Amino acid sequence: MEEFFTEVIETDDKDLLIGEIMHRHGQEILQLVYSYVKNRSIAEDLTQDIFVKCYKSLHTYSGKARIRTWLWRIAINHCKDYLKSWYARNVILTEKETEPAYHQDKTVEQTVIQKGEDQELAEAVMELPIKYREVIYLFYFEELSIKEISEVTDIKENTLKTRLRRAKDLLKERLEG
Amino acid sequence: MEERLKKLRKSMKETTFRNVNFTEDQQESIRKAISKSGESDEMIYSAILQLTTIEKTGYDLAKVILARGIKRFEDNEGLLYTLLHGMEQKGYLHIRWDEEGAKYYRISDKGRKVLARSEGKATKKKLAFSELLEG
Structure with a gap:
């Protein structure tokens, strides 16, 4: 390629x-x-x-x-x-990005389940401070290795590892109480 | 948490990115923005050849090129020198050093010919510059 x-x-x-x-x-x-x-x-x-x-x-x-x-x-x-x-x-955006419409093609029940399992995780990740969101996104969504993340962000591998750990702690607090 | 995060891709695709789509329309508007940026290689070579009708240092050239609205070298003057070097190697530019060690660039006869052709018909222009761009 x-x-x-x-x-x-x-x-x-x-x-x-x-x-x-x-x-x-x-x-x-x-x-x-x-x-x-x-x-x-x-x-x-x-x-x-x-x-x-x-x-x-x-x-x-x-x-x-x-x-x-x-x-x-x-x-x-x-x-x-x-x-x-x-x-x-x-400049604060006045128009808050509308949430994707889940209810359109799903029953209430399905929506509730999905909200529980999918949306919650995605939302929690999107609400992380940028330096944690970045590493979570690249590692888990894009499935890049720490080395690759380091290449694209110019951030040292050790720093990334620390942030990844901290990010997971934050998510855990948020999602698992 | 680890297990749960393994599902992040699926979960974000279905929620966060549900309405985030890279469309044909967007591709089209990017293409337009690119052609409006007017910084094709042809334009830049042509600008350099025109501007060196009166000899100039690389520093002067960088300033004038920027004044023309070409921003490619704004934060990357080294790139301009690489281009100039290539054009010199191919005989499109003459160089001269003054007593103080400053290097001046001036269009050569060969460069003039390319420039003249490029200012002719559009099709010819493409030919003339593809010759220059090769290698």
């Missing part, structure tokens, strides 16, 4: 390549961004910026790192820059 990218870069058809990258990674990048910013329209805007950035720096992609790792680094940095920005710190 990586050969494919190297080859396409050599033909210099960046438009073709960016299309392929969006096709393969668009959904997971959007989700990743959402996990940081917790707002759909902001996530969509940032995802757009990320792919534009990616396009502009395609020529710097050395082919050494996996393209996914490279793309994720761009995405994660972009999210963190956004969260650090004046805008994110000062």
